[in-house]
Amino acid sequence: MKLLCFLLLSYSFSSFASKDGFPNIEIKVEDFEVVVVKKTIDNLDIKGRLLKETMRWNRGAYNILFPEIVVDLVVPSFSGLNLTSKYKGVSRNLYTFNQFNRVTFYYSLFESNQIEIFRDNKLIANVYVIYKGKEKKHHIDYSCDRYDVQFIGLNNYPLSAQCYIVTYGDFGKEKNILKIAFTVPHVQLPNGSTPPFLVELERPMTLSQTLFDPLKNEEVPFRISAEFGIRSKRLKTAIGFGPYDFALIDKGESIRRPTVPLMLYANFQLSPDKSFRMFNAMIYNESYFNNAGFYYAYTNSSLDNRLLITPLLGLQSINIKNHLSKRSFSDFIGPQGVEFIWNHAFDIPGYIVGMGLFIAPGSNVDYKNMWIRWGKKYFWELNYLSYRNDEEELFTKSWGVSIGIPFFQLF
Numbered sequence: 001m002k003l004l005c006f007l008l009l010s011y012s013f014s015s016f017a018s019k020d021g022f023p024n025i026e027i028k029v030e031d032f033e034v035v036v037v038k039k040t041i042d043n044l045d046i047k048g049r050l051l052k053e054t055m056r057w058n059r060g061a062y063n064i065l066f067p068e069i070v071v072d073l074v075v076p077s078f079s080g081l082n083l084t085s086k087y088k089g090v091s092r093n094l095y096t097f098n099q100f101n102r103v104t105f106y107y108s109l110f111e112s113n114q115i116e117i118f119r120d121n122k123l124i125a126n127v128y129v130i131y132k133g134k135e136k137k138h139h140i141d142y143s144c145d146r147y148d149v150q151f152i153g154l155n156n157y158p159l160s161a162q163c164y165i166v167t168y169g170d171f172g173k174e175k176n177i178l179k180i181a182f183t184v185p186h187v188q189l190p191n192g193s194t195p196p197f198l199v200e201l202e203r204p205m206t207l208s209q210t211l212f213d214p215l216k217n218e219e220v221p222f223r224i225s226a227e228f229g230i231r232s233k234r235l236k237t238a239i240g241f242g243p244y245d246f247a248l249i250d251k252g253e254s255i256r257r258p259t260v261p262l263m264l265y266a267n268f269q270l271s272p273d274k275s276f277r278m279f280n281a282m283i284y285n286e287s288y289f290n291n292a293g294f295y296y297a298y299t300n301s302s303l304d305n306r307l308l309i310t311p312l313l314g315l316q317s318i319n320i321k322n323h324l325s326k327r328s329f330s331d332f333i334g335p336q337g338v339e340f341i342w343n344h345a346f347d348i349p350g351y352i353v354g355m356g357l358f359i360a361p362g363s364n365v366d367y368k369n370m371w372i373r374w375g376k377k378y379f380w381e382l383n384y385l386s387y388r389n390d391e392e393e394l395f396t397k398s399w400g401v402s403i404g405i406p407f408f409q410l411f
Helices: 002-014 142-147
Strands: 032-038 047-059 065-076 083-087 090-093 095-097 100-108 115-119 122-131 138-140 150-153 159-168 175-183 197-201 205-213 218-226 235-241 244-250 253-259 262-271 274-285 287-298 300-302 307-321 328-333 336-343 352-359 366-375 379-389 394-410
Touching (some): 065 115, 065 159, 083 100, 138 150, 197 205, 244 274, 244 287, 253 274, 262 394, 287 379
Parallel strands (some): 138 159
Antiparallel strands (some): 032 122, 065 100, 083 090, 083 115, 095 100, 150 218, 235 394, 244 253, 244 394, 287 307, 307 336, 336 352, 352 366, 379 394
């Protein structure tokens, strides 16, 4: 029953995933201006404004995060006037209200799609929303942080970028391709292609490219740089150690001592969201307690990939030795667990806060293993671990703080 609760909990959290994102830049409506470019010489007074309270962030192609806002277009009304607008292939009639023809819809501020205004199927105006701010507004998604992706240039253009790694090749020889998708408003490639753009890198490098701004009739040179590993290793390991308090009660005989345990961690990646995980906690000070586990893990993501929920299904072994009584004891148990990871915690790129626990549902022993982690490449861990077997009159517990350090990678 408890295991079932873990599974339901993980899927419940993932169902809260939203298209709304978490930008790392601030966008102000005052930095944008509605510009109407007439295509005819009629005297229609076309005006537009941005509704500040409607600003929101959303995900689009390649999962790129971009801001969008409602545009309100208004034209004075008079008899026989038949106006329509067209944006992203969708046509909308301007409706009459208080002697005005108007239309409202969401407009993407970081894309290049223009709004077209037609009168009786004849194009009479193009409408653009132009960035006029003076500050650099580049949203480089947290997915790019580990690859140190940078855009050099494009300072006068707002930009949003998303990154992901694609692995190809035979087992043990996989190689990485870093894909960087980005969007910049009102520019295009020399061949006329409009955003979003996709760059694929097979090795760390700085790539020079040129875009074209048709509104300014000028070329826009820029560079993209990135650092990433060419090979993708499936097996990653780490070691941990630090001060712990260790207590053992064996048939009424009590031992309590400070110690420095050795922790081993391993993660064998099967796919981006599935893996085998292993751990071993060796707590020793004349008497010892050894706890090893092997688990299948599958990860669900929520809240724009900022929250990861990972159920852990597997088995563990317990080995205890009392140096005073010379008694040794071994056991196999089946505690199941779950881990929660908060990515980019406190808006610090790359850093995580992790919380997890194992419990023994339906077992004849009482086992608890709880931890909290904080870090990036290296991590700190606060851990509490206990095992009780009433039939054997055996109880052990330990708690302390350790630092985790990457060890080696294989395959």
